[in-house]
Amino acid sequence: MKNFKEQLHNVKAFAFDVDGVFTDGMVVIHPSGELLRTSNTRDGYAVNKAIQQGYPVAIISGGKSESVRERFRGLGVTDIYLGSTDKVEDLEDFRFKYGLELSEILFMGDDLPDYEAMSRVGFPTCPADAATEIIEISTYISNFGGGKGCVRDVIEQVLKLKGVWLHDKNFKR
Numbered sequence: 644m645k646n647f648k649e650q651l652h653n654v655k656a657f658a659f660d661v662d663g664v665f666t667d668g669m670v671v672i673h674p675s676g677e678l679l680r681t682s683n684t685r686d687g688y689a690v691n692k693a694i695q696q697g698y699p700v701a702i703i704s705g706g707k708s709e710s711v712r713e714r715f716r717g718l719g720v721t722d723i724y725l726g727s728t729d730k731v732e733d734l735e736d737f738r739f740k741y742g743l744e745l746s747e748i749l750f751m752g753d754d755l756p757d758y759e760a761m762s763r764v765g766f767p768t769c770p771a772d773a774a775t776e777i778i779e780i781s782t783y784i785s786n787f788g789g790g791k792g793c794v795r796d797v798i799e800q801v802l803k804l805k806g807v808w809l810h811d812k813n814f815k816r
Contacts, residue, residue: 647766647783654766654801655747657693658734659794661704661711663753664770667790678708686794687718693798694719696807701737703730705756730760751797753777753789768797 662668665686670678694700701722702715708725715723722740724733738745746765750757753773761767762780769781770793778784785793802808 648800648804650766650782651749651801651804653747654749656699656701656737656741656743656749657690657798657801658701658703658737658748658750658760658764660730660752660754660757661702661706663773663789664751665790665794667772667788668753677710678706682714683790683792683795685792686790687714689795689798689802690715690720691718692802692808696802698801699737699741699743701734703727703733703737703760705730730757731763734760734763749797749801751785751794769793 659665665682672678690700699722700720701724702720703724704711705727706725712723712725722737727733734750738748745763748764749766749768750761750764751768751770752761753770755774755776758776758780761777766783767781768783768785769777770785770787770789772788773781773784783797785796787793787796799808
C-alpha cells in the first residue's frame with residue numbers, strides 16, 4: 644500500500660464537514676437561538692487558496708446555519724450542502740458536478756454522520772480529536788484538532804506536494 648504522501652497526488656477535490664472540523668465542536672447559543680461558532684482563519688485561507696488553484700471544495704454539514712453558508716461563500720466555496728441528511732448523496736452530487744472519481748476526493752470529517760461518506764472516498768482524513776470510529780477509517784489523522792488548523796494541514800500538504808502552495812502573484816521569495 645502507498646504511503647499517504649503518495650496518495651495525495653491523486654487528490655483533485657476536497658470535501659469537509661463543519662462542526663468538529665472547521666470548529667472545535669463547541670457552540671455558544673446566542674439569545675436569538677443562533678449557534679455561534681469560532682473557526683481558525685488559517686483554515687479559511689487554505690480553503691480559499693485551494694479554490695484559487697482550481698480545486699473544487701464542498702462543505703457537507705448536517706448543520707443549517709446561514710452564517711456558516713455566508714462564511715464559506717465569502718471564501719469562494721460554491722458547493723455548500725447544509726442540513727445534509729445523507730452525506731453520501733451530497734458527495735455524489737458534488738463528484739458528478741465536477742466529473743470526479745470518488746478516489747480523487749479528500750474528505751475530512753470528525754464524527755459518525757461522516758462515516759459512510761468517508762468510507763467511499765479515496766482519501767478519508769480527520770482531525771486529531773475525531774471520534775474513534777472515524778480515526779479507524781482515516782488514511783490520515785491530522786496532528787491538529789478540529790478548529791485548530793486541521794483543514795489547513797491537509798490542504799497545505801496537497802498543494803505543497805503539487806508545487807502550488809507558494810505559487811501566488813503576491814508571494815515573493
